[in-house]
Amino acid sequence: MRVLQLIKTADGATWAYRQIKVLLEQGIQVAVCMPKGKMWDKYLAEGIKVYELNYTVNPVKQAYAFREFKKAVNDFKPDLIHSHFVITTLFVRLYRLFNSLHIPIVFQVPGPLHLEHFIFRNADLLTSNKYDYWVASCNWTKNKYTSSGISEKKVFLSYYGTDLTFVKKHRKGKLRSELGLKDNDFIVGMVAFMYPPKPYIGQKNGIKGHEDFFIGVSECIKENNKIKAIVVGGAWNGAVAYEQKLINMGRELCGDNIYFLGSRNDVPELYADIDLVVHPSYSENLGGAAESLLLEVPTIATNVGGFPDIVVDNETGYLINPGAPNEIAESIKKSFTDYDKIKRMALAGGEKVKSIMDVNKTGKEVFEIYNQILGTTKVGKA
Secondary structure, eight states: OEEEEEOSOSSSOHHHHHHHHHHHHTTOEEEEEEOSSTTHHHHHHTTOEEEEOOOOOOHHHHHHHHHHHHHHHHHHOOSEEEEOSHHHHHHHHHHHHHSOOOSOEEEEEOOSGGGGSHHHHHHHHHTOOTTEEEEESSHHHHHHHHHTTOOGGGEEEOOOOBOGGGOOOOOTTHHHHHHTOOTTOEEEEEEOOBOOOOGGGTOSSOTTOHHHHHHHHHHHHHHOTTEEEEEEOOBSTTOHHHHHHHHHHHHHHHGGGEEEEESOSOHHHHHTTOSEEEEOOSSOSSHHHHHHHHTTOOEEEESSTTHHHHOOBTTTBEEEOTTOHHHHHHHHHHHHHTHHHHHHHHHHHHHHHHHHHBHHHHHHHHHHHHHHHHTOOOOOOO
């Protein structure tokens, strides 16, 4: 079986790389179309053929990109194409309008955001045809496709997995020592990049919900000075003005009880000192909740996207409504008052995430999806 993978970036998307490694172990022959970047060497080291391709829907640049893609298809001769992003999916479907391409195209949907907005949702639905299939990476996404008229036989569910061998708990002390915090200070964290609002899709706050977090945690700080707020993650894609706006807002509301750490590469170590984490996103797949639960950190998350797949209210954490700072405050107070309960829930959450997000399991699920689509149980093809 020969599968051509479409990835829009070579400077990230490590989840796709982890999955592809498992597919190789199943005997699948894989090639990748992606721009030049840091991940090239990793793919090449696995013996994967990589074709340079810069995805675009710009008509001026598209003709050249189509020619390069046609060369890759003619050279590799895939049985199936697997696309990992909205832009890569729209690209290959536009290519298909002008070129003969009669093989299955699988869109593994990385998150629900485009489905939440009419224009982008319909761009996905209306450009599809009988050769298209979808792999949803959360139940919300799967249900959205089927409720939009896509046959259940064409929509599958499989989470983007992670390598559990790299998940380990760290000793406490690093973060508290760095910030001069005491052992009995109650640290409430938020770990997310700062994405500025997109007015053209009606956003007033950033999609990660920092503004709501500041308002909610500030109400708790007013009642209990032992509560300290930690914000990990800096400006996304150069949005430094928005980052500064958030810093100013956080400090105005929380005073000296809030700490902004910027972007860090030692998040798992920092989590060892965080007593409670809040994920107040307006749109999300599994997001940071998967990481916090894997590390068994008590977790509060909004009831959006894929969060409910792993944050089951009162079982593995607390679910709240998006855009509800009062519910953030109530859940923080509840967690502080009965910390043993939410800690037990975090342990249960860790087991739940491990059971569904082991990449060795999810990669094999994708392999079986390929077989179902192609109507075969064969592993390789000469």
